[in-house]
Amino acid sequence: MTLTVNAFSANKAGMTGLDKEKIQKIISSNTSSNFQEYSSKQIHRIETRIKRKNELLSRLSQEEIAKAEAEMNLEAAHLEAQRDLTRVKVHIDMDAFFASVEMRDDPTLRSIPMGVGTDLMLGTSNYIARKFGVRSAMPGYMARKLCPELTIVKGDYRKYRKESLIIRKVFDEYDPNLKTGGLDEVYMDLTDYVAARKGPVSRKRIRYRGDCVCRLPLLSENDTINVGANTTDEVCKKCGKIRLCVEDMVDFGTTVEEIVNEIRFRVEQISGLTCSAGIASNGMLAKICSDINKPNGQFRLADDKETIIEFMRTLPIRKVSGIGAVTEAILKGIGVEKCGDLFEKRGIIKLLFKELAWHWFLRVALGVSQRGTSEETDNCIRHRKSISTERTFKPTIQLEKLLDTLHYLCAKLIESLGKCNILGGHVATLIIKLANFDRINRSQTVNYRINTVDNLYSMMEGLLRKEMKRGLKIRLLGVRLSKLEFLEKETEITKRESQKSLHEFLVPKKRLSTSTKNEDSDDLFSDQSTISPSDSEDNITEIPSTSSRSTIQCPICNRNFEYDENGKINSHIDECLNLEVITQIEETPPEVIKPINQAKLSSKIKSETKNNALKKKKSNSSRAPNGTRPLTNYFPVNLK
Template sequence: MKSESGEYNSTSAELKHSPKKIIHVDMDCFYAAVEMRENPAYRHVPLAVGGAKERRGVLSTCNYLARKYGVRSAMPTAQAYKLCPDLVVVPGNMALYKQISQQIRQIFSQYTQLIEPLSLDEAYLDVTHCQLHHGSATLIAEAIRSEIFETTGLTASAGVAPNKFIAKIASDENKPNGICVVTPDQVAEFVAELPLRKIPGVGKVTAEKLAAIGLNTTADVRAYPRDLLFQQYGKFAQSLIDKSHGIDNRNLSLERNRKSVGVEFTLSHDIHTFDDALAVMKKLLPELKTRVARNAKRDVTSAIAKQVVKLKFSDFKSTTIEKSSQQIDDSLFVSLLQGALLRQNQRGIRLVGLSVGLTEKKPQVQLKFEF
């Protein structure tokens, strides 16, 4: 319920009937911000965290000064240098990032145990039943952002809304170091003309396919024939329709079991032949098996369901090929590699990746016999 101050609030009497209160907290350029905190000399230069240009690296993230030059996360380091010759690239410190992420998680837990971490630097919080700060989700979000800054010296942005979908988009509205509150009665207006590319799950390729049939905004989806949308997009159509109306009934996922375990390697120079790719694959296999074994110790409920080979070509386009398998089979990876190379089309290969998809183990049923 929206209070006179514009806060997302509800009284105890209304609590049973009020909508959920979800906060999406997203740290601002997290890895880069940590590096700037650790080394003040980085605060006034375009900075990125990622692999070296000489090793055909890729950026994990960058600060906002670098973004003004068009530098983005997941961009090849060499391309980033072309956009910003003065860019400073550091390799990063994952152990430190994880330590700070744990500090942030402890702050979250002071307000709710309903936490869905998405990565080290972002999470959903369900504060529907939190009575701190008079039950105001807005004040809770502000308190969390303030405590994160006091504890870590880093800024965070937040989105406050009645569901995960809206909260996720809202957290990006006033970055960096901002907050956006969308109360239940503001949802319809918020999604009225929302670009589809802002919807989580609608990537570049999907957005282009939707645009090809005239769907660029949520308004376009609401006006599009429903049966035709289902014919073209199947189950995804329902999700698209729901989100175009601001509907998202998902609860927070509190169990974050891994869906895959993988390893990949970016080559310092392109390779072209099967034998070259096979040599890389054989070097990756021991590491993959080690990671799978390590994950099995942590998560006894997961089992291998498939094997996957990924190749990235010289034009930066990727292909993956997979097949069902309940255990790692080296010969199957060889077969999958051969299949992936059928899509090479004379392009060089710049990255080779191996992974296994995981699924939940089916409980064993003990047979009982009557005697």
């Protein structure tokens, strides 16, 4: 099998029917020698991993495979017991968001191929450019080779963020507890809203036509105008031309399809931008569905088991969020092309991959999302292991420029924490891509919560300065936080942490540690630009840091001191304990901190520890499979 891990991918909406072979030739002929060398090494690593798995597969007996398959059948039955078909989950994704904002504001861009970004990297492209093979995460200079007429517009992320907030107000009316997956996508639970909808709703609609085309949406000659429409003229302040404003009313019914259509209608009315939606019984499925009728469309997957399993059976594995190029290559290397293959080869999958991987693959095959209120936001919060941001630039060795970029990335990352209900993390990682495309990770682990720009930047700056002593020429910097803490409704973790004794807080811990990544790791999920149940990085060269130092954290304000600053820490804690209110330096909602009662806390901690052990024992007890139709009826098994 010939690996195509770095080959052109046409999985983006609006890129069907392209001549991928022709596009790949253009890309290959314009690829630098550095990147070709990097790609060769990357492919070699993946081929080695595939070879090892196939060697292991060749040594497996039919008895071993049959036993693993039986175990997977039991696990599948347990997952089936978790399937919830009563919820109405919706994933809404703005259509080519950055490009659409620019085209709305500049009508001359609407009829030409254009992208947003720089010659170094594109953030997105419009649907006209996609017909040439131009897509996001592609260097701008490469995109011009595919489409010489391409216009590249520099992105204005403040404008995009502002637009996102405007659109968010519409979504909030339907689900105040929605989860965001970025500026341009949201996960919504419309179950309660649909149940409460008593009758049709009428909405005002305004469309425009005439010499001025600055305002959207435009009214075409084929569009209908409802009876009783009002028409007014106005002069555009931008172009000075006259436009005709046509105002009428539109009715939306009570079905979920009508309600989602209403949401998309309101987004277009308030912003002039279109979006697409997926409707399903869980968020994982809804996200897949939102891509089916892009742009400006929606798709609903019926909420019954048979339809869902059949839908997943024929779905290409790359369509699942979390399966990127590397994961796809490794799965294809063992004969897995469709999501149905994940179930058909379930015995092999269990024997070749670690538990986290095969368990997630089984969920994907069945179309069963995680259990819980935020089950579907796998891409944003609950099962996210890390959060990161990166920036690509011309290779440079100038430390000042690199530090400026690093500070920007730290600020951007910290700003994004609240949007994903993340309180902070305990492991900070500096990501470096060298001029030859090799990637280096430097990680620093601390026993306190990293949640401020200054804190994160000071850690990353030290790591970067150390690397720069080697005279490296860098083309990409990134910052990642892992070992995350989340803001949860019941905040049980926070409560338990607040009940720790002073002694527990003052036990020194090693602050810095990292290890070299095993190239044959089975944690496959974190291809670039994907989020999934693992925070490992494919194709990364990690170099262990060697320095370490012990720190002590103040239990009141989380400030850190060196372990040898004994007098200083004692004095500081005395000052903190004398404060009547300390919540100004906490992230959590304001509350008065009561005096610490060590005996009471110790008793409470022991009690909670015992209760937690009982809960864990109870949750691990076996569950009887429900009496549903056997899953093998849906997947013809052929493991020979």
